[in-house]
Amino acid sequence: SYVLTQPPSVSVAPGETANITCEGDNIGIKNVHWYQQRPGQAPVVVVYYDFDRPSGISERFSGSNSGNTATLTVTRVEAGDEGDYYCQVWVRSGDWVFGGGTTLTV
Amino acid sequence: EVQLVEAGGGLVQPGGSLRLSCAASGFTFSSYWMSWVRQAPGKGLEWVATISQQGGQKYIVDSVNGRFSVSRDNAKNSLFLQMNGLRPEDTAVFYCALLESAPGGYFKNWGRGTLVAVST
Numbered sequence: 706s707y708v709l710t711q712p713p714s715v716s717v718a719p720g721e722t723a724n725i726t727c728e729g730d731n732i733g734i735k736n737v738h739w740y741q742q743r744p745g746q747a748p749v750v751v752v753y754y755d756f757d758r759p760s761g762i763s764e765r766f767s768g769s770n771s772g773n774t775a776t777l778t779v780t781r782v783e784a785g786d787e788g789d790y791y792c793q794v795w796v797r798s799g800d801w802v803f804g805g806g807t808t809l810t811v
Numbered sequence: 812e813v814q815l816v817e818a819g820g821g822l823v824q825p826g827g828s829l830r831l832s833c834a835a836s837g838f839t840f841s842s843y844w845m846s847w848v849r850q851a852p853g854k855g856l857e858w859v860a861t862i863s864q865q866g867g868q869k870y871i872v873d874s875v876n877g878r879f880s881v882s883r884d885n886a887k888n889s890l891f892l893q894m895n896g897l898r899p900e901d902t903a904v905f906y907c908a909l910l911e912s913a914p915g916g917y918f919k920n921w922g923r924g925t926l927v928a929v930s931t
Contacts, residue, residue: 736916741870747921747923748921749921750919754917793856795905795914798870798871798914802858803848803858
């Protein structure tokens, strides 16, 4: 089965840039989606199809995807950005895969 | 505004059954694939099941295949997850989610989840 690997944690100071990676075999040819989950809340999509951003999501969130690594970048990090972030891809019908999640600490 | 409201969770003994439901509103339910995603306590997200608009295509993760089944009632804007033979490792919050641009799309909207606890 297809595996997505994320670092367990990323820590940045307020105002800095956070890069959260998601590694998978040739992930660059797949569509990657990113979700933010604040403590005690349901997940929210923050980037979809590698780099698109839903309305209402801050432009500080951006994504890229190439080779074996997809990256979620959060610029000018704020305390409210703390939480868990998950990458997700569709492999085939019957196989939607999430990464293990990364805890962002500000 | 899209709303997804799960119900039916609770405490059940190993081997027991539960039927989760998800009431949808704010969008044309019959036009979208729908999914269930679960999250064990302190763990990550795990896709569980997906069903197409009219229910003709259904997909279940291998770990629960044969024990769980997904269905929908478009007349009642409702999604269901029938869970039989529950095991302690099935303990999780179960989220209902709208799958945008299915099947290869993303989980655009999520409910708040319902907790299923399997224990003696």
